[in-house]
Amino acid sequence: MIVQQPVISCQNVWKLFGPAPTGYMSALQEVPDPETIRAAGYVTAVRDVTLDVMKGEILVIMGLSGSGKSTLLRCMSRLLDVSDGLIEVEGQDLGALSERGLIELRRNKMGMVFQNFGLLPHRTVLGNVSFPLEMRGQNRHACHDRALEVIELVGLAGRENHFPHELSGGQQQRVGIARSLAIEPDIWFLDEPFSSLDPLIRSEMQEEFMRLQAVLGKTIVFITHDFDEALRLADRIAIMKDGVVEQCDTPERIVLEPATPYIAKFTENIDKARVVRAGGMMVQGLPGTLPKGEAVFADSTIQNLARMLVDDDRDSLPVQAPDGKIIGILDRQDALDLVVGSRP
Structure with a gap:
């Protein structure tokens, strides 16, 4: 039997904020408790997280504000360096990559979409979507053709010459999604991409997202604080509290077999059927x-x-x-x- 290897593997990952967190963690003889860390002048954002993300799955990481979910995603993409532990991407130690190696990994393997659309206001839809391809040094015609392809994929054909201010919020988010897809990433990080949208548009974007995933089969880490959104999108859900992953499991197992009192409380009002x-x-x-x-x-x-x-x-x-x-x-x-x- 062939055992599938994880695309992303997090092993005992810690992220502390403070004066010298890496040195502090390496000097410890045992796993510290929250009070010890706090007394030393550090804030724990991610605490001893171990989880894998498998090829083609949607892992939704969720929790209340301050739970550490966005910090963990930023560690997975090395927008933040971990204070202790190991993150591997396709078997590579993410922390050991040189700056050049990290740039190449992001250019060729990773797509990112954030709550803030981050569109360039002076560029059209076509210009925004083609921008990461231009940064790769691809020729103008190849950039243009690929950008038009993903613009059609996200349902914005005919709006390629519009500027961001001429689009609705949902359309702007589609541009952000198209821009991240233009580089054909294997791994897709999305940090609360729909949370600023009104409920109707948000529901439409969730449907569009699932359609895209059915076509593309990306490996996705999706951050949300909305349990309904997580249930709708996830293959597995990791629920965080105070930097700790309380449970990582399928939606069914989480609502039927909550692992901790916190998860039970979190899911008590969910219609299990x-x-x-x-x-x-x-x-x-x-x-x-x-x-x-x-x-x-x-x-x-x-x-x-x-x-x-x-x-x-x-x-x-x-x-x-x-x-x-x-x-x-x-x-x-x-x-x-x-x-x-x-x-x-």
Whole structure:
């Protein structure tokens, strides 16, 4: 069996702010507690984080303001150097890269989108999108052609000659997304890219984002403080508190099996039936023991299956993968309990 290697690997990562954090951490004999760090005059933004990001997945990192989520993303892209620990990108020690090596990695592998669109006001949409390609030294015609390609991809064809002030907020964010995609990054960092948009445009941008991911299959680290947004977008969610990753897991596991009291509190008002999918509740079945009749798709939410669950009289339902293969069994009563609440 081939074991997939992570694209990004964080191992015991710390980020402190203070006079000489690297020297302070290297001199310690054991893992310090928050009080010890604070007494030494340091502020802990990221504390002993270990997690991997796999190829093609969307890892959403979330938490309240000050939880350390944006700082961790900046460490992953080495916009900030870590105080201790190791971050590897495709097996390379990020901290060991020279300035030139880091520039090349960002130019060729990484795309970044931030809450502040950061568009150049004196450049058109076409000029903004082609800018990172020009910085690479590509010829003018190649820059132009690639920029037009990604402008069409994000749904802005026909607006390539508009200036940023002539666009809506959602359109400006699409320009920012197109600009980051122009270099064809393998790794895509997005730091609360939709948080400044109004709810309707934000929902539209989330849909557009999922469409793009279905086409492009990027490895994505996405920062948000909005749990609904995280549930909608994530393959896995890492929830942070005071610099610590309290839990990193699938949306289903986080709402069904919270790892800490904080996660339980964080998720207590979530409609679990809206989050949990049939594949997340199914159990494996031996050949010959699988139920007969109509199957449910593994990626269907329990909420979307509610009517079928009420009308069906089988004790269990077969669960099928997108290719039609039966992969497990969904207990009908367990699924109904998730919709209406378990019986006393």
